[in-house]
Amino acid sequence: MKQDSKPAMRSARRSAKGPTVADVARLAGVSAMTVSRVINNDGKVLPKTRERVEAAIAATGYVPNPAARSLASGRQRRIALVHANPSAAYLSEFLVGSLAEASACDAQLLVEHCSEAEPTSALVARLRSHNIDAVLLPPPLADDMALLAALNAEGFLVAQVATGLPASFARAVSIDDEGAAMDITRRFIAAGHRRIGFIAGNTNQTSSALRRAGYERALAEAGIAIDSDLITQGDFTYRSGLDAASRLLALAQRPTAVFASNDDMAAATVTAAHRAGLDVPRQLSICGFDDTAIATTVWPELTTIRQPIADMARRATRLLVEAIDAGDEKSTPRHERLEFEFIERGSTAPLPALD
Template sequence: MRAAVSIDDYQAAYTMTRHLVSLGHQRIGFIIGHPNQTASARRKAGYRDAMKDAGLEVPDEPMVQGLFTYRSGLDAADQLLNLAQRPTAVFASNDDMAAATVAIAHRMGLDVPGDLTVAGFDDTALATTIWPELTTIRQPIASMAETALKLLVQDIASQRDGSRGAPAHQVLEASLIRRQSDAAPRARPSAMA
């Protein structure tokens, strides 16, 4: 493939993590995407760097491997929400795994977003068909498809006239979409003396 269109997965994950930090979350769990996909590593790096830049610890414990599937999200959320120090927010590398996190939270009797903030990535149709609707990163899919088509036409034209320019790669901007699944963390009651 000579042409490509993408978003900056690193920057988008960084932006979402900083948003969660700005709400007051300090223990933010992260569900990593499929290990064979480049976007997974970039999103994880954006999360880690945003946590470090906010002066927060990034232990391995609140990061759990997922596979970009709902089923893997169920397993990952179950691990995260059963930690001794449960996160107050979970950022999943896609909306399927975020939706699974909401399902596990509901099964455990946790209120989303009162007890647990959940954020996703992609802004798929699922983000607005579950309750509560997901705060997520929106990829500009229509613009990406249009840009990819233009690049493909340019590539075909350059092949026909023999100019064979360098492969084109365009990075489009993603945006953070706030919905009902995020809130400031509740103050946890102090242990009685």
Template sequence: MTVHSPAPTRSSRRGGSTPTISDVAARAGVSPMTVSRVINGETNVRPKTRETVNAAIAALNYAPNPAARSLAGAGQTRIGLLYSNPSAGFLSEFLLGSLEQASRRDVQIVVEKCELGDHELEVTRHLIEGGIDGIILPPPLCEAAGVLDLLAKAGIPAIAVATAMPSADQLAIGIDDREAASMMTQHIMDLGHRRIGFITGDPNLSASAQRYAGYTAALEQAGLPFDPSLVADGLFTYRSGLDAAEQLLALENPPTAIFASNDDMAAATVAIAHRRGIDVPGDLTVCGFDDTTLSTAIWPELTTIHQPIADMARAAVDLLVTAIRQSGSDAKIERHQTLDFTLIRRQSDAAPRRRPRESRT
């Protein structure tokens, strides 16, 4: 098992003319692992797939590198993990779960960081050209259209983690974000709160929209009017949480509770409350989402939704490896897996104070 840092992009053609195993895989519409199986004469490949791969090999005049062929014969699966996540807490748990499960499955995992923009495509090409067999995409890359298209054209299986709306043929691991957010909103209402602020997540991620939908659905079910002034935009970053909390707490009639779409923004809300002399939870209930290490690293500790991040990473490794090793066979796999979530109650929530709150200047 190895962990690599980003390296310069290499050309997929040695000297600009020699085809690679990734070229053969792309032409045949299969994964490099399937090409490797055909080259090594393995029997767990469907005849039609074998014919397609052999036709691609002939069309490209591909000659396997003896050293690469020897490595392929060893049978070790190589998967990539491409990440660009603003939450250090989410990322650390995700990496830990991925590395642990890769070790258990005897899988080599290559970890690459990228910056959103064109860089993620450059790093994805680097992984493809390195002969990767599959790739794990945690948020926000789980819904990066350019990356997904590039992998599909190369015939490399990818698994999207924490996407709320995967396509039918996509490998995906997640939770029911809408139901989780609805449960948390209901919990806050059960405490007696009626003015509940909400901080949204990254607008480019479906999970953000689902959490917002859960918040509004719970209000509607309880017969509470929706107040758009109680919703502030966030980006899942601590900094965006600071700005959103300032906006909500500066209202003439501020909320008595704030539900943030992740723990980073909830922690930022607690910080702004402290700065304004507002007691949490005496004057303001604050709740988060994810249950990262940050949720217990601040005071008061956060009431939050436990999203099983490490378990999601382990499940992603398992499902991706299974898909790779069964490529070309008739075996069926469950492409979408939904894991359970839990509402964790700690010290940051309480019933609303019955007297006007006091604050310091």
């Protein structure tokens, strides 16, 4: 134990400053400036020098002081995460991911709520006054073209997460919604289902259309005709799912499987099935999308597609930080795609021997 007594520890830590550039420089036999260049991956440094510096950094356990860094450079890296009612589960995963990355990159993350009613100009003004460099948008805001355009026009860097239609000027991270929807539908088909209901998501979210496209492509691929009775419109809320599912279950020839565009609506479908006296999954297979908390809350637990929300938020945050560092205009916006994962739980089952 280097430090003496418990009470003293915190203050000791406070004064026991870690090594600084100067320490590293001395050890490496270079100037502080060269160390700075190495850690910033900056300017030209001979490979040999770089190595020596890196060794010295490792040896001293040097960690740059963010405060000094941003004071000296005048850089700030302020990113606003603007959200307008994604589900709480979504938001929390999103927050965890973006926060982790922001603090790792030493960027500041401001969380702003944007009510539906608020005019874009007010939001922009708010961001301006907070001196924001970049804006991170989870759905449904990621699909608000007017907002995106306004932010871009104002010179903010923008990243969209989980959008189906990335803007050319924006960074974007999403999954292959269409592919995921095809995956689900193919699995239903492989399990013997032929009458597969679909509950569409809110049309103001671009991913809704992609999920539907995936559903239809998988059916077409299997040579199953698309029956418009089996496609119902929801808006991602539990309530809308209840209505949509009731309509599907009231059909003369009711589906043996339902693919809902998100977990809330899938959970509602479970409830609707139970009300209709159907056993899930024996008489009705149900698949959701997103793998949010409700998927494992209901009974049976939902088979669904897991979106790596935290990872997407992390990547998007990283893209923004890089864009901020690159300075104006330089970097081309990147659009990335992360892998989804099919998660099989209790709400789906193969169709029992056909009639």
